[in-house]
Amino acid sequence: MFNSLRGIITEKRTDSLFLDSGGVEWDLAMPATDIDALPPQGEEGRVFTWLYHKEDQMKLYGFASPQRRATFMELLKVEGIGPRGALKIMGGIGQEELERALETEDLGRLEVVPGLGKKTAQKMILALKGRLARVSQTLPAAGPYAELAEALAAMGYDKRAAAEALSKADAAIAPAVKGPDREKQLFKRAIMYLSGV
Numbered sequence: 365m366f367n368s369l370r371g372i373i374t375e376k377r378t379d380s381l382f383l384d385s386g387g388v389e390w391d392l393a394m395p396a397t398d399i400d401a402l403p404p405q406g407e408e409g410r411v412f413t414w415l416y417h418k419e420d421q422m423k424l425y426g427f428a429s430p431q432r433r434a435t436f437m438e439l440l441k442v443e444g445i446g447p448r449g450a451l452k453i454m455g456g457i458g459q460e461e462l463e464r465a466l467e468t469e470d471l472g473r474l475e476v477v478p479g480l481g482k483k484t485a486q487k488m489i490l491a492l493k494g495r496l497a498r499v500s501q502t503l504p505a506a507g508p509y510a511e512l513a514e515a516l517a518a519m520g521y522d523k524r525a526a527a528e529a530l531s532k533a534d535a536a537i538a539p540a541v542k543g544p545d546r547e548k549q550l551f552k553r554a555i556m557y558l559s560g561v
Contacts, residue, residue, distance in 0.1 A: 366413045369426075373402060373409045379451065381426055383411060392426030393447075395436075395454035401428040416447050425451070432459060435496055442491045444484050452479035463496045512551055521558050529554040 369392075371385030376399050383390045392411055402409045411426040412433045425447065427433040432454065439450035456477040457465070465473040466489055474485035516526035533553035541549060 366415060366424075368410055368412045370410045371408065373405050373407060376402075376405055379455065381411065383409065383426075390424060392424050393451060394426040395432070395451050397455055397458055398426070398428040398432055423447070435459060435462070438492055438495055439488070442484070442487050444487060449479050449484075453477055456480075466493050466496060469493065512547065512554070515551070516554060516558065525558060526554065529557040532557055 369383055369385050369390055371383045371390070373381065374384050374389060375382040378396060379393060379399075381392045381394050381399055381402070383392060392413065394411070402411070411428070412430050414425045414427070414433055414436065416423045416425060425433075425436065427436060436447075436450050436454060439445050439453060440447065445453070454462075456479065457473075461473070464470070469489050471482070471485055471489065474480055474488060475482055477485075480488075512530055513523060513526045516529070517523045521529075530550055533550045536553060537546060537549050
């Protein structure tokens with residue numbers, strides 16, 4: 365089945381995205397936060413997908429990263445949350461904030477998320493506390509330097525910390541440095557950041 369689609373973003377809406385890939389324009393239902401995380405309209409983007417299929421309906425859902433897709437799948441396991449509800453919840457709260465609210469059992473924060481009431485928020489805490497953080501840790505790093513993040517993880521560094529260090533290193537290196545030279549510098553700087561140098 366589909367893992368992801370890569371193509372030109374032709375239109376961004378509140379809760380959907382149109383993506384032209386190989387002459388086919390896809391209509392993907394997406395959380396607003398994920399739509400905002402993608403490149404602007406007219407540029408190329410990669411969207412991670414999940415296909416919802418029932419006897420009378422087929423719908424393709426899209427996410428900015430494998431982590432966001434995994435969060436969606438976890439939300440579907442909570443009683444009373446369907447695909448539409450999960451999309452609305454994810455559009456109203458960022459990934460880190462959602463994980464933090466679940467870990468700290470912050471019912472007040474969850475209740476103000478569109479599409480969530482007190483009972484559903486309580487069910488989410490019971491079902492997902494500790495799960496989203498674990499799922500995030502087991503997923504491969506997303507983004508342009510996924511292979512470098514995996515290499516750092518293989519050296520014993522935390523995947524999330526490795527991705528953050530690479531992002532920090534990327535911002536510090538001049539844009540003119542490209543290709544293998546950039547990768548070498550990124551790897552070296554990321555190790556320095558991770559080692560506290």
